[in-house]
Amino acid sequence: MLLSIEPDGPVPIYQQIRDRIVEAIAGGELPAGSHLPATRQLAVDLGINFHTVNKAYDLLRHEGLLRIGRKSGAVVARDAASGPPRPGWEQDWAGRLRTLLAEAAAQGLPADDVLRHCQAALAGFAFPVAPVAPAEGGAAAGARS
Amino acid sequence: MTPGVLAGYVAVPVFGALMFAAPAITRPTLQFGVRIPPAQARAAVIRRERRAYYWRSAAVAVCGAAAAIIFWGAGSRWLPRAILLLEIAADAGCIWLARRKVIAAKTAEGWFAGVRPTVVADTSWRTQPQPFPVRWLIPAISVIAATIIIGAIRYPHLPAHLAIGLATLRARRVPRSPVSAFALVIAQLFVTGMWTGLLVLIYRSRPDIDPADPAATLRGYRRLLDSFTKAALTLVALVDLTFGLAACQVWQLYHLHGTSAALPLLPAAAGVLILIAVAMRAGRNRIRPASGQRPGPAVAAGPDDDRFWKAGLIYVNRADPAIVVPVRIGVGWTLNLGNPAAWLIIGVVIATVAGLAVIRIAAGM
Numbered sequence: 001m002l003l004s005i006e007p008d009g010p011v012p013i014y015q016q017i018r019d020r021i022v023e024a025i026a027g028g029e030l031p032a033g034s035h036l037p038a039t040r041q042l043a044v045d046l047g048i049n050f051h052t053v054n055k056a057y058d059l060l061r062h063e064g065l066l067r068i069g070r071k072s073g074a075v076v077a078r079d080a081a082s083g084p085p086r087p088g089w090e091q092d093w094a095g096r097l098r099t100l101l102a103e104a105a106a107q108g109l110p111a112d113d114v115l116r117h118c119q120a121a122l123a124g125f126a127f128p129v130a131p132v133a134p135a136e137g138g139a140a141a142g143a144r145s
Numbered sequence: 146m147t148p149g150v151l152a153g154y155v156a157v158p159v160f161g162a163l164m165f166a167a168p169a170i171t172r173p174t175l176q177f178g179v180r181i182p183p184a185q186a187r188a189a190v191i192r193r194e195r196r197a198y199y200w201r202s203a204a205v206a207v208c209g210a211a212a213a214i215i216f217w218g219a220g221s222r223w224l225p226r227a228i229l230l231l232e233i234a235a236d237a238g239c240i241w242l243a244r245r246k247v248i249a250a251k252t253a254e255g256w257f258a259g260v261r262p263t264v265v266a267d268t269s270w271r272t273q274p275q276p277f278p279v280r281w282l283i284p285a286i287s288v289i290a291a292t293i294i295i296g297a298i299r300y301p302h303l304p305a306h307l308a309i310g311l312a313t314l315r316a317r318r319v320p321r322s323p324v325s326a327f328a329l330v331i332a333q334l335f336v337t338g339m340w341t342g343l344l345v346l347i348y349r350s351r352p353d354i355d356p357a358d359p360a361a362t363l364r365g366y367r368r369l370l371d372s373f374t375k376a377a378l379t380l381v382a383l384v385d386l387t388f389g390l391a392a393c394q395v396w397q398l399y400h401l402h403g404t405s406a407a408l409p410l411l412p413a414a415a416g417v418l419i420l421i422a423v424a425m426r427a428g429r430n431r432i433r434p435a436s437g438q439r440p441g442p443a444v445a446a447g448p449d450d451d452r453f454w455k456a457g458l459i460y461v462n463r464a465d466p467a468i469v470v471p472v473r474i475g476v477g478w479t480l481n482l483g484n485p486a487a488w489l490i491i492g493v494v495i496a497t498v499a500g501l502a503v504i505r506i507a508a509g510m
Binding site for chain 1: 261263265266268271272351356359363448462464466
């Protein structure tokens with residue numbers, strides 16, 4: 001997996017590392033059981049402090065996506081094929097999604113474009129994309145939020 | 146002329162040629178040690194400075210070679226070293242001139258404006274590491290083992306005083322002792338151990354990945370690392386062979402006179418030429434995919450980290466945990482002098498050399 005970060009970008013580096021790993025898991029590039037480099041090794045490869053990588057791994061561990069063992073190192077704990085998420089996770093995620101969609105709405109992006117972006121992103125992930133009608137999708141998003 | 150002086154004179158044109166060829170095996174996004182975005186790799190100032198560098202370094206190489214030929218007959222061992230030092234200084238000057246112009250253009254024209262500095266790592270580099278070619282150590286170990294066996298057989302039959310020296314015409318006579326008799330075996334062990342240790346360190350170091358084309362540059366780097374390590378281990382085996390042949394002369398298995406005294410140096414010289422040829426070829430192949438393509442829009446480039454590279458050659462970055470990093474000019478690796486572990490490595494090498502020197506003095510050598 002090629003992990004790219006922007007050291008001078010607006011997003012904190014640990015968050016970028018976390019995001020790239022989540023995307024790789026969703027895209028099937030890092031299936032459950034995949035090993036990740038040790039924090040010090042990844043820190044050397046990215047030229048950053050190992051505490052930053054540690055923070056990203058810790059975040060992924062809290063989210064249930066990573067398992068960290070003394071002997072096994074950092075291993076991907078789950079992927080799309082591992083079954084439904086833990087109870088309560090969907091509500092948290094829907095809250096974050098609402099904020100993200102609100103940003104698009106506030107910037108004046110039409111709902112069709114928002115859905116087009118969503119479908120394009122979902123097409124790159126490992127689970128099948130169910131066809132969504134634009135009007136119903138908008139209503140569903142509104143109802144969920 | 147001793148073989149050592151001869152090797153000194155030969156090094157002058159070889160170094161001149163290497164410095165002349167250095168830009169041809171350097172990544173297009175690292176011109177004269179200056180980080181530039183991919184879109185600027187063919188900027189007018191780059192083309193102009195590369196041409197100027199070729200002319201200047203060619204002139205330096207020709208002058209160095211001419212000096213080596215003129216002073217060929219002089220027996221002083223310091224003369225070839227002085228010529229080589231002057232050549233190194235002149236080549237550093239050529240790089241400095243080109244570098245200054247590139248930095249000026251980069252700053253004035255704001256080459257990094259609108260470019261997202263990106264760092265790319267390949268997680269498989271660590272989770273599925275490239276295996277170290279351990280089998281290529283077998284020749285070096287075999288040579289050392291053969292030398293030890295021959296030495297052990299010859300030792301009881303050696304005279305009270307030994308003529309020691311590495312293929313020198315005027316060998317010094319020292320009292321026989323295990324240290325004096327096996328000094329060249331110790332040298333074999335030191336060279337093999339130090340080189341292998343450094344190569345393992347290089348193998349575990351950060352790969353050279355260009356964010357503009359990460360997959361292709363990583364493939365090129367893997368090939369370069371593999372062929373360079375195999376060539377370096379071949380060099381180690383050939384240097385060990387040179388020491389072994391010299392040891393056999395100390396143990397009075399044969400004796401060479403006149404110019405033929407330089408013959409034991411031939412394996413080491415062949416090893417150096419092999420390493421240079423392999424490094425040049427691998428370095429050229431590494432940048433071929435990038436140079437064969439038209440430069441795209443400046444969407445991704447490495448971070449503008451020139452400030453950590455002193456004169457484009459010495460890396461000092463306290464915030465970078467890496468100990469060994471790829472060099473910016475030509476092919477090779479260097480230490481991050483901002484990392485205390487790098488100073489520890491330098492200290493260990495110096496302490497080992499000093500320890501060997503103390504043993505030599507204690508043995509009356």
